[in-house]
Amino acid sequence: MKCPFCSDPNTQVTDTRENDEGDVVRRRRRCVKCDKRFTTYERIDLKMPHIIKRNGNRTEFDHAKLASSMTLALRKRPVTLELVEAAIDRIEARLLSLGEAEIPSEKIGELVMRELKKLDKVAYIRFASVYRNFADVDEFSEVIREVQARPKRSRNPRETNPTPDENDLFGN
Numbered sequence: 715m716k717c718p719f720c721s722d723p724n725t726q727v728t729d730t731r732e733n734d735e736g737d738v739v740r741r742r743r744r745c746v747k748c749d750k751r752f753t754t755y756e757r758i759d760l761k762m763p764h765i766i767k768r769n770g771n772r773t774e775f776d777h778a779k780l781a782s783s784m785t786l787a788l789r790k791r792p793v794t795l796e797l798v799e800a801a802i803d804r805i806e807a808r809l810l811s812l813g814e815a816e817i818p819s820e821k822i823g824e825l826v827m828r829e830l831k832k833l834d835k836v837a838y839i840r841f842a843s844v845y846r847n848f849a850d851v852d853e854f855s856e857v858i859r860e861v862q863a864r865p866k867r868s869r870n871p872r873e874t875n876p877t878p879d880e881n882d883l884f885g886n
């Protein structure tokens with residue numbers, strides 16, 4: 715660690731202490747060149763990775779978007795909130811455990827699909843059909859909302875241009 719006063723790269727650690735919880739290490743350091751003292755802190759860095767979207771843009775991991783995508787896929791399905799939350803926890807724990815600063819959005823999509831497959835087959839198919847064709851996970855809810863916002867089919871066959879199964883798939 716270089717000295718913050720003279721930028722010399724050679725500093726000595728004169729004292730090392732952990733806090734009571736054992737999750738922060740405090741080090742007193744002395745600059746070999748200018749003899750000034752300073753303190754550094756070492757903490758566990760558990761941050762969710764940033765997401766690399768399919769278009770190459772980077773975005774922050776968004777718990778709310780993940781939760782809303784899962785909830786939408788599971789809409790009106792017989793799955794308890796506790797199970798959904800446990801699934802989201804597992805996805806986030808897995809993402810943390812990768813220890814990467816950035817991960818492709820496809821990775822989250824895979825994890826979501828794996829969890830949905832275990833929770834509810836219908837929700838899995840809903841998610842997979844939209845996700846595979848369209849977008850990143852965090853765009854999933856937007857796509858679903860668009861589909862749901864579409865007007866119901868007209869009864870007059872000349873006015874219809876039905877896209878098969880789409881409305882049924884999302885429970886409309």
Ligand SMILES: [Zn+2]
Nearest residue numbers: 717720745748
């Ligand atoms: Zn110095």
